[in-house]
Amino acid sequence: MRLLRIGAVAAILVVLAACGRPVTVVTLERDGRQRGVTTERGGEVGTRIQILLPPGSSAEDLEVTYACLDRIAQPYLLSVDGTAAYRDAEPGLATFWLPECTGRMVVYNVVEPTGCRLLEQRQESLKEAVRRCEQQNHTADFAAEVATLGKVRSELTEERDKFATETASHLKELEEELALRESEKREFISVGTPAALAELKKTQELVRRLSAERLEYEKQSQAKLAEHDRNLFELTAQIDEAQEARDAPCRPLTEERDRTRAELRACGGPGPRILRLGAIIPGRNRETVWYRVEQPSKGGSASRLAHLGDFPRPENGDELYVQVVDRDPNVLPGPFGLNVTLTPGTEPNPAPLRPMFDPGRAAFSTEESPRPPPVVPRAPLVDVILPAERELHGGDVPSLSVTHPGINADGKPADVTLVSSVLPQVRSLYRFNLSAGMALSSLDEVKYSKKTQFADDPATADTNEAVYQTMKSGNTFQVQPLLAFTVYWLPMDIQEPVSWRDLLPSPTIGFGLLSPLDNLYLGFSHEFVRNLQFVWGLHLGKVTHLLDEEADALELRIPDAPKTVEAIQAGFFGSIQFNFNFFAKLLGK
Structure with missing residues (x-):
């Protein structure tokens, strides 16, 4: 159903554009003033890109469109991973996409302007006039x-x-x-x-x-x-x-030449010929797998799909799409089919050290598809968007195949698989963490006792000359086991390489394992090494104090234990914590 809705939206937009209905048509320019693009090769105007937005689109929608498409005019366009990717030099075959745009789905077309010959001739004459003038004055x-x-x-x-x-x-x-x-x-x-x-x-x-x-x-x-x-x-x-x-x-002459050049860029001419109907699916939680149609070679019997760029790295909860570009409807009229299989898998328990690079991306990177020979299509090239409509869960390994109606080996009609791919394992995102370790606190850990300073003289039975002194023993710090619970500001992907986000401290609350009701730890944690955290912050714990630290003379004569009281006191602490999956792995050995 989602595929039908997307196709219906694209069809409605194109029909509205053809019928002259109030559809916003934006022409992107390279120079940034009119925000449009034209390409000049050998004095002839090449393709121009028009963006079709639904009726009633706001200025904000237009800005989002500009932000997503302002790099289409570059000689090499961006693939999903941001590297230079395929773009054919001929206007008939042009593949456009951009990474990580936010906003609505954008439908665009590539047109070939006509009817601008007068401006072209005027521009050429002005170029020649400027050249002669400069030769005459630059003696x-x-x-x-x-x-x-x-x-x-x-x-x-x-x-x-x-x-x-x-x-x-x-x-x-x-x-x-x-x-x-x-x-x-x-x-x-x-x-x-x-x-x-x-x-x-x-x-x-x-x-x-x-x-x-x-x-x-x-x-x-x-x-x-x-x-x-x-x-x-x-x-x-x-x-x-x-x-x-x-x-x-x-x-x-120079100013007139520049004005003519600007008019030529804006010239669409009567009856522009549409060369391409494309779409872009922006969104942070949308992952797209790109394929390009390779026409059958001489002696070949069917078309096939070639993968473009690197495979996406899906995360838990992402939406998966397949987009087929460079499709000639006369060769592959459709409909296309998408089969997605999710194989449950176990999340890998990587080495304790966080990697500095992503080994998964290198494992699933692919070579760019070679450029096909330049041809002019008989009909506009139309993108095909196939939503997976399957919920991705952490640990799953997605496998997909794109099919198209054809003829099987027995000569009977059947769906023919154009391409099959296995994507990287879906990564889980963690929002909290449980760890245990030893905490070092600045709070005192002391005890008070009485020590005999002068003993009683046995010769004087009627008088007790004994004198006792209050003694303090213990440490000026505390060391005790700590159970900590950490909440991540941003969902944590433990397979990601170390990055700037690891500098962001995560809120942490902990309790002392020996006396949970007497020791509360509030602070922040950093996990620079996988399964190992450094936690620091405020320690609220009970500390023993003398009830009366300046004992009078009578207290010096009493051998009973000194009177003490426990009070909540604040101090600083630091702790080295191990995640619970580290202990599970250790005990599993």
Whole structure:
């Protein structure tokens, strides 16, 4: 039913376009101003792409269409995995698709404009006029004049740079000399003898002279550099004026040529011939397997389908589609059939280390289909969209086959299989995780007891001289087993290579296994290595305190255990956790 609905939508759109009904027709341009595309080969206009949107489409729908189709004009178009893929050079066979677009299904066609010959002739005449004008104004004398001015400017620039370097070097020498004299001044001052004071006066006079010399030299050098800059500016202005004088006579012709080129791009002409009717199925949870029709070779009896690009990597809950492109309805009129088989499988338990690349993509990558010989079809090439209409579950291995009515070996009518493919295993997405490990907390783990400081004297039976001291023992940290529950912000694919999303901490809650009601852990976790997590955050646990830490004299005489109380206290913790499937794998051995 879904196939019928999609086919009906496409048919209605094409019929509405043919009947002149209010269907939005958008022509994409390469230059971004009119957002359309035309291709020029050998002075002739090639194909143009028109997008058909349903009546009443909003501006937002139009922007989505632009976002999905703005790369159709490129010499090589994108395949599902983003690599350069097949596109025939002839206008009759052109395959277009884009990866991961969001929005509605877009129906488009490729047309061959006619009736634009006058604009083509006008453009050619303007090209010739511009060429002659440039030859007339771009004389050898003018080129020599510009070259001479450029040479003078280069020499002046080199002279300025050399003077600036020499000035900086001389100023550095003066700075070093001043620093040396200042050092000598400090030495003479520290000595303090009459001879040293006399030398100090000489040094001070030399410092004043050097300072004045540096200021004067710096002033002169800045003035000379400013003069160099003025000369360079005037010379550059002369070159710009000369180039403006050269280009001014040809500017009207150049502008007229550009306007004619824009009009030619927008020209559709009467009665455009449709070469292709295509569709794009955008959506993040829609995976498409692409096939191209290969016409029967000489001596062959039937067409076949060749896979394009890499196979998709379906995830749990994805919708699977098969799209056949480059189909000539006169050769394969249809209907097509799609058989999908889902073989239940066990999710692989990969190696503990997260991979840095995806081995599954390399295993299921295919070579691009070779280009067929350029031909002009007798009828528009029409895409075929076959929805699988099967729910994909994690661990399943999808197998598909595309069939078409034909003749079997016995000469009887039967469905002929055009292609059979096995897709990569469907990946499961996990939203939570259960792990166990050891947590190190900053909370104290202490006990209090009484220790005899002075024993009772047996000689004085009537008096007890014993004195007891409250003792504290234990650690300033806690180590205990932790059971943690982690929720992922984004669904986790454990077979994906390590990426930026692993830097995003996942909320985690945990309980102490020894005393779950007394220890609560709230924090975040990172899983840089599969089955191994690092958890950190806040530890809320019970800590023992003295009821009265400053015991009075009476308490010092009582041998009973000190009075304590347990209170909830907050601290920080860190933990190394192993996922439960790691323990299952370990025990299974």
